[in-house]
Amino acid sequence: MDNFKSGFIAIIGRPNVGKSTFMNKVIGQKIAIMSDKPQTTRNKIQGVLTDDDAQIVFIDTPGIHKPKHRLGDFMVRIAENTLNEVDAILFMIDAKEGYGKGDQYILDRLQQVNRPVYLIINKVDLVHPNDLLPLIDQYRQKYTFEEIVPISALKGNNVTHLLDVLKTHLPEGPQYYPEDQVTDHPERFIITELIREKVLQLTKEEIPHSVTVVLENFETRDTNTIFIQATVITERKTQKGILIGKQGTMLKNIGKSARQDIEVLLGSKVYLELWVKVNKDWRNKQSQLNEYGFRSDDY
Numbered sequence: 001m002d003n004f005k006s007g008f009i010a011i012i013g014r015p016n017v018g019k020s021t022f023m024n025k026v027i028g029q030k031i032a033i034m035s036d037k038p039q040t041t042r043n044k045i046q047g048v049l050t051d052d053d054a055q056i057v058f059i060d061t062p063g064i065h066k067p068k069h070r071l072g073d074f075m076v077r078i079a080e081n082t083l084n085e086v087d088a089i090l091f092m093i094d095a096k097e098g099y100g101k102g103d104q105y106i107l108d109r110l111q112q113v114n115r116p117v118y119l120i121i122n123k124v125d126l127v128h129p130n131d132l133l134p135l136i137d138q139y140r141q142k143y144t145f146e147e148i149v150p151i152s153a154l155k156g157n158n159v160t161h162l163l164d165v166l167k168t169h170l171p172e173g174p175q176y177y178p179e180d181q182v183t184d185h186p187e188r189f190i191i192t193e194l195i196r197e198k199v200l201q202l203t204k205e206e207i208p209h210s211v212t213v214v215l216e217n218f219e220t221r222d223t224n225t226i227f228i229q230a231t232v233i234t235e236r237k238t239q240k241g242i243l244i245g246k247q248g249t250m251l252k253n254i255g256k257s258a259r260q261d262i263e264v265l266l267g268s269k270v271y272l273e274l275w276v277k278v279n280k281d282w283r284n285k286q287s288q289l290n291e292y293g294f295r296s297d298d299y
Contacts, residue, residue, distance in 0.1 A: 007173060014093070050179040093120070119147075192212075
């Protein structure tokens with residue numbers, strides 16, 4: 001294709017600034033899980049946007065933060081390693097929260113990276129326009145950004161303009177993925193993430209980020225139904241009780257909500273069966289991290 005542009009763009013920022021919401025808005029369907037809890041994303045999620053003249057591969061990284069356990073080390077290592085592998089970086093901040101110590105932690109790391117960095121001020125729908133200019137000036141004094149773009153990922157405000165800006169700066173290159181492919185992650189990974197999303201959404205503050213989901217079985221039993229069995233892993237017996245709920249109601253609600261999203265993803269009727277298992281302190285055990293897909297030797 002003549003003049004076709006392509007490239008890889010990392011989305012970084014403190015936890016909970018809206019990186020996954022932005023990814024899902026741009027791609028047009030849910031591939032990254034969303035939660036009101038920080039540190040939702042644990043792996044690099046690649047979302048592929050293809051149109052007539054460009055293909056942008058977005059990499060939604062785990063939020064960069066000071067880690068408290070081995071899983072946290074893994075998440076931060078993924079995010080930081082990604083910065084040296086891409087064509088550009090979107091540094092996303094929350095317009096409502098403004099500048100914080102966590103942002104300086106990221107800005108210090110960006111000083112070591114030789115890539116164009118765009119400051120993306122998200123959630124502008126939640127602040128008065130007059131409050132944006134002081135925020136922009138504050139960040140301009142701290143780093144030389146390629147460009148500063150205010151957006152609302154949730155509402156879609158200015159997202160199209162941001163995409164146009166990125167395309168302008170992308171190099172000419174090949175189409176890496178088929179035009180109908182929206183992510184490089186297999187369906188099985190997205191299914192486990194959708195289940196984990198419902199756990200985080202429905203249990204609120206009662207279940208912290210000590211859960212992961214393992215797919216045990218995935219098979220088509222007839223032409224109309226896909227049979228899925230998955231286990232929700234948590235660290236304590238008390239958490240297991242919360243996840244199951246009184247007379248199993250919480251687990252049923254998690255399963256029902258996840259099944260609806262999975263059926264949209266697969267375009268088929270789904271039978272989903274969930275179990276809960278306790279694996280004490282799994283986030284600090286390298287063997288368990290490896291088993292659950294967080295392999296330290298991959299990064």
